[in-house]
Amino acid sequence: GIQxxxxxxxxxxxxxxxxxxxxxxxxxxxNLQWFHQxxxxxxxxxxYIPSGTKQNGRLSATTVATERYSLLYISSSQTTDSxxxxxxxxxxxxxxxxxxxxxxxxx
Amino acid sequence: xxxxxxxxxxxxxxxxxxxxxxCDPISGHTALYWYRQSLGQGLEFLIYFQGNSAPDKSxxxxxxxxxxxxxxxxxxxxxxxxxxxxxxxxLCASSADTGSYNxxxxxxxxxxxxx
Numbered sequence: 001g002i003q004x005x006x007x008x009x010x011x012x013x014x015x016x017x018x019x020x021x022x023x024x025x026x027x028x029x030x031n032l033q034w035f036h037q038x039x040x041x042x043x044x045x046x047x048y049i050p051s052g053t054k055q056n057g058r059l060s061a062t063t064v065a066t067e068r069y070s071l072l073y074i075s076s077s078q079t080t081d082s083x084x085x086x087x088x089x090x091x092x093x094x095x096x097x098x099x100x101x102x103x104x105x106x107x
Numbered sequence: 108x109x110x111x112x113x114x115x116x117x118x119x120x121x122x123x124x125x126x127x128x129x130c131d132p133i134s135g136h137t138a139l140y141w142y143r144q145s146l147g148q149g150l151e152f153l154i155y156f157q158g159n160s161a162p163d164k165s166x167x168x169x170x171x172x173x174x175x176x177x178x179x180x181x182x183x184x185x186x187x188x189x190x191x192x193x194x195x196x197x198l199c200a201s202s203a204d205t206g207s208y209n210x211x212x213x214x215x216x217x218x219x220x221x222x
Contacts, residue, residue: 033210041144041196043213086149088211094163095140095200095211097150 002027006087006098013077013105021072021101023087031090032063034072037100038083046072046085077105109133111214113199119220120189128184128217132201139182140200140211141174150198156182157204189221 003026013019023032034046047054047061049070054061058077063070074081084100112131120126132139141153152166156176167173171189176182186193196216202209 031210035213040215041218042215043198045210045212048210088150090211094152094155094166095142095150096152097142099149 002029002089002091002096004087004089004096004098006085006101008101009099010102011104013103015077015079015105015107017077017105018073018075019077019103021074021085021087021103023070023072023098025068025070025087025089027068027091029065029089029091032065032070033088033090033095034061034070035086035088036081036083037086043086074103077103079105079107081105111199111201111212113197113214113217115217116215117218117220119222121222122191123188125185125187126189126219128186128197128219130182130184130199130201130214132180132182132199133212136201136203136212137179138202138204138209139176140202141182141184142198142200143168143195144198144216145195153184153197186219189219191221194219194221 005024007022031050036044049061049063051065058075060073086100087098088095114129140155142150158179171187174184198216200211200213202211
């Protein structure tokens, strides 16, 4: 089956720093989503991004489907950005998740 | 409703008991998905429904797990004869269609603890 790899597995930032999270996938996919799982376990939709670039405030994402990767950019990080960031790919109704990047933003 | 809801939010049960977990999808969403997240792990796909039918049951970990959906809306995930390794957060998601072009939205999850 398709493999989804995220890097880095852990990331510690000082408040105000910028970061880039990466998601690689092993096969063609129909779609891709980025999620933030907050400390209470809720999965928050960040981006629905099969290709191209999207921006939402301090966050932006780029997916290059032909090269099978997606990037999530966080600028001017805040402590509330802490949590686990998951990339998930969709293949005909089946969503496969990466193992996540655990982000800790220190004040 | 405004979002996906799940109940109960927490369930503690004894080994060997049966449990039922409920998911209410976003109104109008035809596709519904169940996932499991073990402590500190990523999400494991269990099953999805298009309407009331489940074309893909391959993710269910054993025959103790079953799921149904009635009326194209509410879904119930049942775990029979629970084991300690079933302890996890069970998450439900819904989307407008199973076509992979539609975004999935997640509920808050049910945290299951098997003693």
